[in-house]
Amino acid sequence: IVPPGAHVSAAVLILSVLEACALDSYSAAVYEHNVILSEDTEIPVSPEDAFMLMDKNIDILEAAIKAAAKQGAHIIVTPEDGIYGWIFDIPDPKVDWIPCTDPERFAPSPVQKRLSCLARNNSIYVVANMGDKKPCNSSDPRCPSDGHCQYNTNVVFDSEGKLVARYHKYNLFVTEKQFNYPNEPEFVTFNTSFRYFGIFSCADILFHDPVVVLASRFQVDSILFPTAWGHTLPLLSAVQFHSAWAMGMSVNFLSANTCNSSLAMTGNSLVYFPPAMVHYNTETENGHLLVTELSSHPRLSPTYPAAVNWKLYASSIKQLPSNDHRFSGVVYHDLFSFTELAEPEGNLAICQKDLCCHLNYKMAEKQKDDIYVLGAFDGLHIVEGEYYLQICTLLKCKSTDLKSCGQPVETAQTKSDMFSLSGMFGTNYIFPEVLYSGVHLAPGEFEMLTDGRLISQTRTSRPVLSVTLFGR
Known part of the structure; x- marks a missing residue:
């Protein structure tokens, strides 16, 4: 508890300690995943069937997480819509929860338990995308008839399996009819011993909030980006636009895409200064893991770009x-x-x-x-x-x-x-x-x-x- 008048100095002290302990670089991974999809039906499946489907996807993600950890990665990002299915309540990270060791604390949470244990057992931060259900006020015209909103949600579990970040997607793509968007954009960041991260999803990248605020006002060093991005040439293919955004905003960018040729989705990337590591392949349906070393302090790099007067x-x-x-x-x-x-x-x-x-x-x-x-x-x-x-x-x-x-x-x-x-x-x-x-x-x-x-x-x-x- 910080006494009145000491808040700023205490915050500065905490940041100074984090800076002193922070690594100069870290190893990052992104995984392009060929998602196992549910049948296209208007009838909801049972929770057991939904979890069975999600379990199959997490089995594949588990292999990628273990492979990244063996290569020394500190953090791995998996795609948007990479798990699918049964919607669970995701609490605020402030509750200090490790689902791996306490899975029944808020409700049965099998997906969060598996993700938490994968992070904990492999000593790696795991970034995943899933659904979240929250009660809403029935007087709100946007509140569904069952009294609950459902959000496209990113979660982050640290290397101990603790839930450290939760982000509800604000800029939904037009086809995301199954989700609601929060009343206000969320600016979600978290700090680690190896750097300061911001997180958002897919179509968010085309808008000011929350993405520009995270890069400019919050000064995050790296962006985590689960996405299900269509291959939209000539100007908006995944590797093309995501690398351009990272260069324009001057941040590390960790993009994990869905792999689905029938939906023209491909292209995951680790974009950083000065080069970029990307994967683009429309010929196969196999998942693909990228792992590379990133600078923890890109703004301190001699190659960090100077401000541009664009006209x-x-x-x-x-x-x-x-x-x-x-x-x-x-x-x-x-x-x-x-x-x-x-x-x-x-x-x-x-x-x-x-x-x-x-x-x-x-x-x-x-x-x-x-x-x-x-x-x-x-x-x-x-x-x-x-x-x-x-x-x-x-x-x-x-x-x-x-x-x-x-x-x-x-x-x-x-x-x-x-x-x-x-x-x-x-x-x-x-x-x-x-x-x-x-x-x-x-x-x-x-x-x-x-x-x-x-x-x-x-x-x-x-x-x-x-x-x-x-x-x-």
């Missing part, structure tokens, strides 16, 4: 190149303004509303079947969620027909000698993406200049699919 360079351009070949195309339901890169090298601009995008480029032995465009979008995205976007992008078209520009494409033949992309953005939340043929990232081959230019550092090692500044 400084673009605003210095007084006269735009003439553009007589403007046309429109759709990228993930949004109507972009495009102009073709008709020459192997050049200087182009395209504008939409308040956003003007600028590109200086030189292709290396451009292939005749590869058509590229410079695109701009400044508007409200209204399909599968509503959020405002400002995007500048260099895109390869799916075919030589300009009507195909903006459609998903995974292969290209043309490399780039150089590119420099910038825009007149009205936001500071810009996420830089560079994606190569075969859905490969380009760590170490591009950089963000403090004047807002995304530039290549060398000739690209692979043919280019897209170069993008994705603004929220």
Whole structure:
């Protein structure tokens, strides 16, 4: 108990002790899981049948957790929707509960008991996603008829099996009809001997709350991200956008995705400074474990990026190149303004509303079947969620027909000698993406200049699919 007037100094003292004890690095793991699904039925199954299904999924997660622990991982993240089934009540972590040793304290809790024991018996932090059921006020119009809300929930158990964090997802995807969202966004963090973490889920990443608050105001060093993310090219594939978000927000990012080819879900990643470790595979349905070493203090790294003025360079351009070949195309339901890169090298601009995008480029032995465009979008995205976007992008078209520009494409033949992309953005939340043929990232081959230019550092090692500044 802290006496009045001593709260701040005591908090500072506690943080100082944690800093002194903290490791300089830690080993992190993420697991892409091919979830065993229930039958598609409107009739609820029995608790016994639901637990039987979840037990099968946890059996698979158990093997991944043990493998990560054997490789020395301090923490492992498993996917959103990775367990499924019967909904349990998850208490506030303040209650100081270890389900492994006290499973009946709040109610029968077989899922939480197994997760807690897996963490405790393998001395590893375990991050998992499950359901949570909470009573609600019947006078609230959002309260279901049975008087309970159900939440998409992340839980974290520490290496002793103790529940240390619980997060209820705030920004539900449009298909998540089975869940409610909390009245207010939750900003969930927890500290460890190896660093300070924040946690959220999937579609949350596209919104300000809670994600920007965690990275900017709470200054977390690492984000834990269970997700069930669809492979949405050309700008929103999992490894592409998640790595771009991590770079834009300058944090370690631990993303664990569901693996399901029928739903086009794949791509888990450990993104950190300066490189990235990612897994992308649409050919198999096997789960995949990634383990790597991360910096505990990315903000203290000499490679930590300087602050960027995202429109400084673009605003210095007084006269735009003439553009007589403007046309429109759709990228993930949004109507972009495009102009073709008709020459192997050049200087182009395209504008939409308040956003003007600028590109200086030189292709290396451009292939005749590869058509590229410079695109701009400044508007409200209204399909599968509503959020405002400002995007500048260099895109390869799916075919030589300009009507195909903006459609998903995974292969290209043309490399780039150089590119420099910038825009007149009205936001500071810009996420830089560079994606190569075969859905490969380009760590170490591009950089963000403090004047807002995304530039290549060398000739690209692979043919280019897209170069993008994705603004929220």
